[in-house]
Amino acid sequence: MTRSVWIKADDSVGGWETRKRRITTAIEAGADWVLVDEADVSRVRELGDINVAAFRSDADLVDSVETETARADAYLVGKDGEGDGTVELPNDFSGSADLSTLRRSDNRAQGAYIRIFDEDYEAFAEEAAYDAEHTIVIGEDWSIIPLENLIARIGDETDLIAGVTTAEEARTAFETLELGADGVLLDTDNPDEIRATVEARAASEREDLSLQYATVTAVDSTGMADRVCVDTASLMDHDEGMLVGSLGRGLFFVHAETAESPYVASRPFRVNAGAVHAYARTPEGGTVYLSELQSGDEVQLVDTRGNTREAVVGRVKIEKRPMFRVQAEVETDDGVDRIETLLQNAETIKVATRDGRKAVTDLEVGDELLVYYEAVARHFGEAVEESIIEK
Structure with missing residues (x-):
């Protein structure tokens, strides 16, 4: 409504x-x-x-x-x-x-x-x-x-x-x-x-999402890829970010760049979200490819408690950067499912773990990452009930 x-x-x-x-x-x-x-x-x-x-x-x-x-x-x-x-x-x-x-x-x-x-x-x-x-x-x-x-x-x-x-x-x-x-x-x-x-x-009108933890099973260097930074027209809080992932059923929580670092000033309007093929969640509960986002579109922001709000995209930056493939296993009603995503190999990209905020470069097998999981397939970003294999 x-x-x-x-x-x-x-x-x-x-x-x-x-x-x-x-x-x-x-x-x-x-x-x-x-x-x-x-x-x-x-x-x-x-x-x-x-x-x-x-x-x-x-x-x-x-x-x-x-x-x-x-x-x-x-x-x-x-x-x-x-x-x-x-x-x-x-x-x-x-x-x-x-x-x-x-x-x-x-x-x-x-x-x-x-x-x-x-x-x-x-x-x-x-x-x-x-x-x-x-x-x-x-x-x-x-x-x-x-x-x-x-x-x-x-x-x-x-x-x-x-x-x-x-x-x-x-x-x-x-x-x-x-x-x-x-x-x-x-x-x-x-x-x-x-x-x-x-x-x-x-x-x-906003969703309250049920987030859960997934256990990291692999962190591999994959070489260069086209990476997307999403610069929103809103300032994000320290516990906010976006849900992104290579598979529509399992999206990883990626923090906004709100933290200061020795390498770069904080940019609390930005989420370094992943590679061009990855999904990002929208305010209507759908998904969109990161490569498709452009100025004026809306994306869904989420905090570590699952509270959501909408933000307007101000700019999208796509650049070639070295990437990690992060793979994790999540407990489901039917057992264990494997999900993954590509994130830039950089100290400024942070994810939410059970032990707190952590740089992607410091991730290890066994760490528990905050994710959003829903056992659905997607067609043009919309949840559908059909058999789709993603791997």
Whole structure:
């Protein structure tokens, strides 16, 4: 699931300068959407590149001319109407409605904005969701309308966006029922909360990998090969690196060059990853050949505990260097499997062992290396269930 962060910036939050600060922070923090009134769409376009959702109202219907810059990416209804309680729900409402109740005569709206005051509004949100691409629900009392109900009932029917006021509430929304809301609408003027909510979104989508140790069975000099350094656009911590290997089922943890040495300054944005043929893991759980990486691609970073995050590749350097072949055996459910990779013969390339960080040049048979192992075959980087022999 790809989750999203929406920032509320319509006229209910204040004047234009207040709204502008929210929008600017949202763009700088990497939020996905801003929700504004239709009159502000062109203003948002001038501030930066972000998806714009706009409230439609009866007053907007008189405007017949719509320029490209004034066109929103999505239109929502519900503000100043039945959705937010400004207009009461119909007396004959019995849990049967659709988005047309909120649209009135405007057929452009693709989404609904509904505040949940009681069970009738919960039912109203459920019915509107069947006709809405985006359904934003603002819980006025979550003891009456738990988010679990909406996720369970309409989570597959619409892009369900939960209203929140803090990053902590956003984390809860992303984790509810283990599935979580598809997104959150954050209502705050606090820039730190906006940034923290975007980070909470990113963290909710990341993998937690189960790493294990493999025992080194051989370290052999293989001569020269084309070696790949992956320079990312992110600084890595001391315990972070990448998973790389010659075999798709077994990837070795290789540290980023965060350590100082007598030979070269630390480069905490770099992983000296191996030869051009080797696999590297991507944020989606696939693999890519090191030779295929280029500026702008994404790779998966991992720490020694298996926590992951994504990083953008800034540059890839391929040079001829002397290499080692590192071979290891890993315990599996079916016995013992042998995996291997090629790493540069240099003191600055470090791997994670049971005894701590160790240079490749100091590796010995019997050392235990941190690896990621999954008993699957891969086809064009994707895990497949078929018989493939790698050796």
